[in-house]
Amino acid sequence: xxxxRRDFLKASLGTAAVASLGSGLSVCAQAADRHRDTDDTxxxxxxxxxxxxxxxxxVPYENHIYARSRPTLRLTGDxxxxxxxxxxxxxxxxxxxxxxDEGHLSIxxxxxxxxxxxxxDEAMLDWQSAQPHQTNRQTGWVGRAIDAREQADVxxxxxxxxxxxxxxxxxxxxxxxxxxxxxxxxxxAGDDAGRSNHRDHLVEAAELPxxxxxxxxxxxxxxxxxxxxxxxxxxxxxxxxxxxxxxxYPQFPLAENLRIITQLIRAETGIRIFYTGFGSANIGGFDxxxxxxxxxxxLLRHMSQSVxxxxxxxxxxxxxxxxxxxxxxxxxxxxQENGRKGTGHGSAAPMFLxxxxxxxxxxxxxxxxxELENGGPKHHTDFRRVYATMLESWLGFDSQAAxxxxxxxxxxxxx
Amino acid sequence: xxxxxxxxxxxxxxxAWSPYRPDAQRPWNLPRAGHxxxxxxxxxxxxxxxxxxxxxxxxxxxxxxxxEGDVDAFNGKFDRYAAASAGSESADGLRPWWxxxxxxxxxxLLEKMTFFWHNHFALSGAKVKNGEMxxxxxxxxxxxxxxxxxxxxxxxxxxxxxxxxxxxAANRKALPCEHVPREFMVRTCLGTGQFSESDVREAARAxxxxxxxxxxxxxxxxxxxxxxxxxxGQEGNFDDLDVVRLLLEQPATPRLLVRKLYxxxxxxTDQPSDALVEPLAQSFATDYDIAALVGRMLRSxxxxxxxxxxxxxxxxxxxxxxxxxxxxxxxxxxxxxxxLAGLGQNLYExxxxxxxxxxxxxxxxxxxxxxxxxxxxxxxxxxxxxxKIDPMAIVEKHGRQAxxxxxxxxxxGDLDDAVKQSVLKQASGEETAGGDSSQAARRLAxxxxxxxxxxxx
Numbered sequence: 001x002x003x004x005r006r007d008f009l010k011a012s013l014g015t016a017a018v019a020s021l022g023s024g025l026s027v028c029a030q031a032a033d034r035h036r037d038t039d040d041t042x043x044x045x046x047x048x049x050x051x052x053x054x055x056x057x058x059v060p061y062e063n064h065i066y067a068r069s070r071p072t073l074r075l076t077g078d079x080x081x082x083x084x085x086x087x088x089x090x091x092x093x094x095x096x097x098x099x100x101d102e103g104h105l106s107i108x109x110x111x112x113x114x115x116x117x118x119x120x121d122e123a124m125l126d127w128q129s130a131q132p133h134q135t136n137r138q139t140g141w142v143g144r145a146i147d148a149r150e151q152a153d154v155x156x157x158x159x160x161x162x163x164x165x166x167x168x169x170x171x172x173x174x175x176x177x178x179x180x181x182x183x184x185x186x187x188x189a190g191d192d193a194g195r196s197n198h199r200d201h202l203v204e205a206a207e208l209p210x211x212x213x214x215x216x217x218x219x220x221x222x223x224x225x226x227x228x229x230x231x232x233x234x235x236x237x238x239x240x241x242x243x244x245x246x247x248x249y250p251q252f253p254l255a256e257n258l259r260i261i262t263q264l265i266r267a268e269t270g271i272r273i274f275y276t277g278f279g280s281a282n283i284g285g286f287d288x289x290x291x292x293x294x295x296x297x298x299l300l301r302h303m304s305q306s307v308x309x310x311x312x313x314x315x316x317x318x319x320x321x322x323x324x325x326x327x328x329x330x331x332x333x334x335x336q337e338n339g340r341k342g343t344g345h346g347s348a349a350p351m352f353l354x355x356x357x358x359x360x361x362x363x364x365x366x367x368x369x370x371e372l373e374n375g376g377p378k379h380h381t382d383f384r385r386v387y388a389t390m391l392e393s394w395l396g397f398d399s400q401a402a403x404x405x406x407x408x409x410x411x412x413x414x415x
Numbered sequence: 416x417x418x419x420x421x422x423x424x425x426x427x428x429x430x431a432w433s434p435y436r437p438d439a440q441r442p443w444n445l446p447r448a449g450h451x452x453x454x455x456x457x458x459x460x461x462x463x464x465x466x467x468x469x470x471x472x473x474x475x476x477x478x479x480x481x482x483e484g485d486v487d488a489f490n491g492k493f494d495r496y497a498a499a500s501a502g503s504e505s506a507d508g509l510r511p512w513w514x515x516x517x518x519x520x521x522x523x524l525l526e527k528m529t530f531f532w533h534n535h536f537a538l539s540g541a542k543v544k545n546g547e548m549x550x551x552x553x554x555x556x557x558x559x560x561x562x563x564x565x566x567x568x569x570x571x572x573x574x575x576x577x578x579x580x581x582x583x584a585a586n587r588k589a590l591p592c593e594h595v596p597r598e599f600m601v602r603t604c605l606g607t608g609q610f611s612e613s614d615v616r617e618a619a620r621a622x623x624x625x626x627x628x629x630x631x632x633x634x635x636x637x638x639x640x641x642x643x644x645x646x647x648g649q650e651g652n653f654d655d656l657d658v659v660r661l662l663l664e665q666p667a668t669p670r671l672l673v674r675k676l677y678x679x680x681x682x683x684t685d686q687p688s689d690a691l692v693e694p695l696a697q698s699f700a701t702d703y704d705i706a707a708l709v710g711r712m713l714r715s716x717x718x719x720x721x722x723x724x725x726x727x728x729x730x731x732x733x734x735x736x737x738x739x740x741x742x743x744x745x746x747x748x749x750x751x752x753x754x755l756a757g758l759g760q761n762l763y764e765x766x767x768x769x770x771x772x773x774x775x776x777x778x779x780x781x782x783x784x785x786x787x788x789x790x791x792x793x794x795x796x797x798x799x800x801x802x803k804i805d806p807m808a809i810v811e812k813h814g815r816q817a818x819x820x821x822x823x824x825x826x827x828g829d830l831d832d833a834v835k836q837s838v839l840k841q842a843s844g845e846e847t848a849g850g851d852s853s854q855a856a857r858r859l860a861x862x863x864x865x866x867x868x869x870x871x872x
Contacts, residue, residue: 135582136594138767154781172772174759176781186784187791198858201841202787205866210831216684217728220775221867224783231780270780 042265043390044258044310044325045142047165047277048303050286051120052329054349054377056296057093058107058366062086065369069336073293073343087366092301095308096352103360104311104320105352106412108386110367112348112379116331120281120345123330128166130384130403141384142273143170145391145402152224156273159264160257165275181239181260184269186232203229234267247313254278255306262313265323272395278302286329290340303327311354320356324394327352328383334375346376351386357394357413385410428691431717435472443472447719449827453872454680454727455479455713456523458737461813461824476713480561480706484521490557493520497550506540506549506763511748513553513762514755517736518745528560528709529553530732531679533763536571536603537770538580540763545579545630549763552576564672564703565663568603572655573625575632584627588640591619596658598768604668610647617644621653663703669696673708680712682726683774691717725871728777731758733872734786738793738864741824744804746793754792758785778870787865794857794864806860807853817856818842821863830868838862 060066061077062085080088081097089097099105113132117123126132130141139147146155147170158168158177168175178184186199206225210218247262249255257276264271279285279299288296307325314320332349348367367377388407391399400406437443448467452459456479459467467475493516500508517526533556540549552574559567571577572595578584583592596618600610624639625632644653647661662668673695677687699708712718729737732755739746752762759782765771796802809824810817818839822828830838841862845855863869 136768138769152775152779154779157781169766171767171769172776174776174779174782176785177757183788184784187788197844198841198862201837201862202865204837205834205862208831208834208837210834210867212831215725215871217726217775217871218867220778221728221783221870224778224780225787225865225867227780228783228787232784 039396040322041394041396042272042274042323043395044261044274044276044323045167046254046303046307046325046327047162047275047279048286048299048327048329049124049277049279050281050288050329051123051331051333051345052279052286052327052349053288053292053296053333053343053346054109055333055335056292057090057300058083058109058350059088059090060086060366060369061088063369065335069369071337072341073337083362087362090297090300092297093304095304099308099311099354100360104315104356104358105354106358106360106363108351108353108363108381108410108412110348110364110377110380111328111351111383111386112331112373113382113384114379116347116374116379118331118345118374120287120330123345125166127328127330127383130167130387137166138169139171140165140167140169141387141402142167142275143173143175144404145395145397145399146173146175146273147171148398148401149173152220153227153270155271156275157271158275159261160253160276162275162277165277168275178264181235181263184232184235184264184267185239186229186236231267231269235264235269238263238267247309247316249309249313250305252302252306254302255309258306258310259313262310262317262319265314265319266317288333288342289338289344290342292342307352307354315356322356324353324355324358324390326386326390328386331374332376335369335372335377336375344375347373348377348379351383353412359412359414363410363412381410382407389413426688426691426717426722428694431691432694432711432715434714435716435719437472441719444468445823445827446724446829447472448475449829450719450724451475451479451713453729453733453737454718455527456740457517457527457733458740460740460743461809464824464827472719473714476710479524479713480710482522486520486522486525489519489521490516494554498547501546501550503546504544506543506546508546509540509550509553510752510762514748514751515745517732518739518748524709525557525560528705529557530762531676532556532560532567534765534770534773535675536577537765537768538576539765543576543579545576548576548579548630553763559705561706561709562704564699564705565659566703568599568663569656569659572599572622572659573632573634575627575630578625578627578632583622583625586619586623586625586638588620588623588638591616591623591640593619595619596622599658599662602769604662604671605665606667606671609665609667614646617646618653618658620644621646621658622655625655663700666696666700669700669703672696673699676708676712678727678773680709681717681723683728684726685722725868727872728774729870729872730771730773730777731755731760731782731786731789732762734870735789735793737825737869738790738804741864742804742806742809742860746800746803750799754789758782758789786870790861790864794861796857804860805853807856810856816842817859821860825863826866826868830866834866834868838866 056073059075059080061075061080067074079091081091081094082088096105113126117126128140129137131137142156149155156168156175158164164177206222206229247259249259261274281287286299314323328351329349332346333343334346338344364381367380369377371378384403384407388399388403389409389412391397391402393409393413445464445468448464493512497509497512500512520526533553538552543549555570555574581594581598583595586592593615597615600615601607620640621644624634624636626635641652643650646653646658647665649661670692673692674687695708717723735751735755760771793800794804810820813820822830822835822838842859
């Protein structure tokens, strides 16, 4: 059964209803089983800031318009890592190619939205809010999704030294920013032998039942403390356990962030959505208006090696089936090179999905190079369908609350 | 303690809002003094608590409303400091000054109320992108925080920060901006269901003519729509101040404000009944005198009853400042600003137009851990707070046994027996171990201020 169907049943019947129908309805029973699967799935959102050139990632090497339009950036059939007789990976996406061959990488092609904005800030806000072109946007798509859950947990965090993205803006839920594993542990007070006792006292004071209290707020605080200290302990165990960080990661900042995200997943912190990113709209980021070739190649290497190390590590730890990593960027780039060996702000671009449960392969057609928008390929898949897929089919969240309307999830996961 | 010394009474409005007079069943004591200082200030030090116990509730409330020190001189000084840090595209330079003001002000209730209005008129510096305007906006809030709500609302109706925050920097006759009047109706004054879309559209016409040009507010008469508008059942060629007047005439406005203040001063666990709200709303509507309303709530039987006691979850700000106040200290305000942002309360940048959600939303496993670790950091001798708080010095200053004293200082002794025993056990354990007594006091202080009870206001 496809995730879409499974989630349709879940959404229309609800778990309780499914359970009460009894085992006679095998389809429903199966749906209920599957529901449990989505309780511990994790989404890692990877922002590629600056506008990633999709045509330089998944290269239409046989296309004449491509060849003519890119005098210095063009990659030939000899250079790309071929996917088929039309398309190939950029040579620095070698590790993506390996993931692709292993079935752990899906490439959703031609993703964008109607009337795309050509400015970095505006387009990024459109993607982050998932409310393109609206005025007075208050919250982001992840923020709305977790607000709709009404649970006192920590469903999402920002990880790494990235500016706080708008998509985590929420009305009710506080979404923490985490810079290190240590921040997720209970810090011992004092710097002498009294430490460990002190920690026991902290935990005891939080856990002791309050016989005399009928105050509901005290329960809220006590539960928060208990959960916090329990999570802190689990993270400490992971820090102590050297094998948890045995994966072999390259020396990139993104790789380091992903390594720690793996440890937090392993620590069963209950965090369902991680947000991290790299690049920027400044020098060194994806916004290559000039001298794109080497700079973009370096970024692709950074990205593919980091993500591949992450996927390998998760696989080794038996966590890969619970995790999907999704990339996005505010726009792709123009088909035509700009005379300064770079490209301008375009529109549609591919999104990469990596994980153990993705089907793998290409999703959707490579966009046409004759029908352009802002000088770049025009989208055929709205990014909100990809978001809906992640929220609904993967995380089991309510996508309509987050996206403000119905966007059909895509069939990108294994049955 | 407090929860047991009074049987539940039905909330008769007459009784609820009458001034509290201590008696044998409801004595004036340390827990009630601590309660008052948590709500009407950012906590108290030991001398303030002792003084309050001696003075009684009414005198202490008076002092919190109208302190004896030279508040104007203090605020004038801090206005100058803040103005010197305001010249940028963000409010980042202002944040430490406001926190410092909260730590040191002789009139903490004024700061608390200023912050309450900041949350009520939730403008974000992230949207306004102008430090001077954010400073001006908060100064407007402060000047009427315990003054007149009608004056505050009129001033904010064409405040530049307000106009920028609500995408209303160009209120053209041909294109009226609806956002400011909509916000005034839905959140600031009336509440949902108390107005129609047509009221918003017509009120937006009344707001036309106001612009923010080169950082200054200007009224351009030819861009004002002078025609007749029909707003909330009345007709006239209204302008923005007429809309403010019409809003203030609606009975829904004082009711909404009383309910919101109830959440700040009385309780966030239950909604007050209409009968309870009505007497305060009616008298507030006569003059919109905020100090009178706040004073009446603070002096009341209800305020000092179990229905209010510890019936709020402290905001990160109240949590951190409670520690600072109790230990008679001042800590790095820029660091504190960052740490409070991490706990979900970034001053000058409320998350949405709704302000901070507050209440139970403050607490989740990450913020709980964050609060415990912030307290650790504040009480630690290392960077970034560098031991500006010295628990041992305060214990010795007041000449008391450390464990019991800290429980009295921060929780006024009001703690379940088993929990208190656990605290005292750590205290005696530290004594027996005979290590560094200053470090031991820091640990003990950390244990007390991370007790779940201390998270309640």
